[in-house]
Amino acid sequence: MGRMSARIPSSPETSAEPSEAPHRAGFACFVGRPNAGKSTLTNALVGQKVAITSSRPQTTRHTVRGIVHRPDAQLILVDTPGLHKPRTLLGERLNDVVRTTWAEVDVIGFCVPADQKLGPGDRFIAKELAGIRKTPKVALVTKTDLVDSRVLAEQLIAIDQLGQELGFEWAEIIPVSAVSGDQVGLVADLLVPLLPESPPLYPEGDLTDEPEMVMVAELIREAALEGVRDELPHSIAVVVEEMLPREDRPADKPLLDIHANVYIERPSQKGIIIGPKGQRLKEVGTKSRKHIEALLGTPVFLDLHVKVAKDWQRDPKQLRKLGF
Incomplete structure (x- = not known):
């Protein structure tokens, strides 16, 4: 900061101008x-679908990073699985990751969520x-x-009271609706000052560093x-076996072949x-396929197969094979 004020001898306010403020970059993680x-x-902030959303608990299994690029900052969002009382080996692994x-x-x-009173899970x-x-x-x-x-x-x-009870203070309390877009920009505005001064950590245009x-x-x-x-x-895990550009296609009409297996735990689920x-x-x-094409920006041929991996959630070898 000293260097900046030496260059600008006027009032302290001027250092708050966006062009003079130091660039910040860092990691934020949403929990709940x-x-x-x-x-x-995460999706509303990044402006593109990166983390999977569903109305069922425990669907985000991978740490998906969404990246918010701004002139003054780069906010990298790490989306962890929900922390919960583990019932299986998979559950314990997820909690360690968190x-x-x-x-x-x-x-x-x-x-x-605004529409549900604070419960034991929140506490x-x-x-x-x-x-x-x-x-x-x-x-x-x-x-x-x-x-x-x-x-x-x-x-x-x-x-606010929950923080006081537990002996800490929230840096901010922000109401937001990702669905209506209300205050989404404000969330980024208030998270950015909490990041360290740093040049961008990812190239412009990257939305996530999760492998495609x-x-x-x-x-x-x-x-x-x-x-x-x-x-x-x-009971569902998906493994993409390969993603290859179709060879005989002209450059202006590419097609990506994706072969994927959907794994379930029991034959009866097939x-x-x-x-x-x-x-x-x-x-x-x-x-x-529609979502994949939007994500990768290229037409896709999707070949899906359903396979049984018996009780994969409780088997360390299967978990490793399926990427956990």
Whole structure:
């Protein structure tokens, strides 16, 4: 700062001009119980679908980073799986991933939906957060489009009190609706000053550093979960075996061949995913292909197969094979 004021002998306000403010870059991570609106907010901030969103808990399995590029800053969003009381080996692995991530980021955004009173799940996470002393914590009251101003005010007060009870202060408390776009820009404005001074960490234009194959697998998995969440919420894993440009195509008409396997835990689940006369799997293919083409910016031929990997959530060898 000293160097800047030496160059500009006028009043201190001038150093706040965007052209003179130091560039900031760093990592933020949204936490909250499942379905608190973390992935939807990530997508709204980045402006493109990067984290998978679903109405079922436990669907974000990979740390997907969304990158918000601004003239004055680069905000890298790390979307971790929800922290929960683990019931399986997979659950324990997910919780370890969460805690490691929290220790490494520059700011943590705690997401709480405006339309649900604070519950034991929120307190469990807030208590864990209280143990991470150094990292600034911002409370994000999401889904404000679902409530009136009175309910919202009550929720804001409740969150403020929760911090006090646990012996820390929120750096900011921000109401936001990712769906209506209300205050999304403000969230970025308030997170940026909490980041360290740094040049950009990723090239302009990057939206995520998640390998493309993993993102494609996530999009297929999301489409596969679409109509069968109640029957198979966590039993689906997707592995993209290969992504290759079709060889005999002219340069102006490329086609990308994607071969992917949808893994389930039991043979009896096969019929649910495939559907009568293969209709269900066809829909999964059509739906995910649209999202994949939008993500990669190229036409895609998607070849999907359903396979059984017996009880993969409890088997360390299978977990490794499926990327966990």
